[in-house]
Amino acid sequence: MRLIFAFLFISYLFTACSTFVPVKRTLPPDIKLSTQKGKFLFISRFSADSLPFSNDNKIEVFRIGYNSFIEGLSAGFDSSRRYNLTPLDGMVEKTAVTEPGLPLDKVQVNNICQGQQVNYLLALDAYNLYFDQEVEVVKQEDGTKERTAYYDLVAESFISMYDEEGKLLDQFRDEQRIAHDERSVISGLLAVGPSMGKADQNAVLISSKLGRDFIQKFYPRVIFEQRQFYHTKEFKNAYRSYLSENWDTTESELLKITESQKPEIAGRAAYNLAVLYENINRPEDVDYWYRKATNLLGNKVPILK
Template sequence: MFRYLLLFLLLSSCGTQQMMVNYPSGTTPLYSLEPAPQKILLLNHFNISAQKYRDNKEELFREMIDSLLQESAQRIQSTTGIPAVALKGVTYSASADTVLQLLQQHGATHAIAVSDFVIEFVQTRVDVTKESNGSKSREAFYDIRAALGYNLYSTKGRLRTDDVVRQQFHSSRNVASGLLAAGPNVVVQRRDAYRILFENVHEYLNRFFPGQKTLYRPVFTGKGFEATAAALKRGDYEAALIESMKLIKATDAKTAAMAHYNCAVFFERKNQPAEAKKYLEASLQLAPLAQARNMMMDY
């Protein structure tokens, strides 16, 4: 998400006109599970009641964890065909012996357990503005943050522990005292809480199972690329590729680099990574575009 924020800032500050496109992209697991799982249990070891939340927040978090377990089971089963079962509620004992008993009881070989669960709003800064009448106004900015811990088990015991944190800008509000300002309410903002929760768990699952992520890429649409911009506005990505392709031999090296980069984005969108990388490398040989360097991080 931090990289996408950098892209947004780049789009905002750069004099060259650009448009942002987004599309799904398949992910490759970072780690392999050997031997391969035959059946997976999804568990919760985090005791919500012990946190002493207000009733409505405790109820929401219980529902969110149950939804997380169910979402994980569906994701694993749909992408791998491996049977996965969500055991809703809380399994208070996180001992390897207890997990082993559950694995035996359900005929499973692996288990994933939620060990820590935090969904909150974090104040990131307070801007103070002096008004013309001499008074000061304060605007507080808040991120929404999901910090979860996961334990992975097999019949041999706990294999690894992972912490996944996702934090994104959410909103701002005028406050009388920025340092003491209360942030947004998680219960009221439950839709955003669920969204970042699912982003968190899918980021974790991507470490072990095939999945998808959404890529955000800027495309050059300024001077010389008007035809590319027009094609994008009508949703014709094939035409946008053709129009950018016409400029890859431009005499101006930067224009040619921008055209190669655009082509790389469009080939990536067509799920042709080898072709995308070829154009991306050609772009970087012509000019060190920040957009191309950022994209190359995925290759």
């Protein structure tokens, strides 16, 4: 028991020496073109009239959601100065519904692109709306369990991208979701889910955003992740300046500490520098200082993703 307590106490001291800070990362575009501009033709293989169910209200929600997706897709391209999208109807048979079918024929795509004088063709292979359910179980003080079912409405699209020669370049499956409903679950029974036929408002919201966001695939994306950062007294000034986004001060403070005669302190400073350089997009410096931190701290160095 004493050994376990000592181990837990040491673990606490180690983790208490560091906290988490945000790190900004820039990801490359999902779609990389050989030129900075491109003319795109868009065709849809989806048809609400071919949906495999007979509920008129549900079909109408699919139709409304699909139209919102198309409007969002067009609005996204309209906001771009680099890329132009031209919708074209009636060029292919609308057989695909909620799941994608086979790719378009290469010769057919080539003929369409040449006839319309475009560089690329985007094809909506399928569009779908569905509810995603998650059940939460909470144990009450009297020992009974209370179950609640949470429902997200999900809009899903499948888009294929072809070049002007008819070659299939890529396929994209994307989704948008929104918290839609929650219901109590009677023990031993399945929860009766919400009606898709009454989900028109949320279907419009997420479908429009799903379409509008497609244009972002052509541009770099910025995301934020969490990294460990040492913040004990030696690093107090560096930590504060990092949170204030004063990168020059953070760098100068940490560089001074890397000269410490104590390997542990110097190693932690080197690690903090690697985090800083990752945040300001200096990958060579990240590699250099993380290697130095690893040499000084060994297996105690936090992992950089």
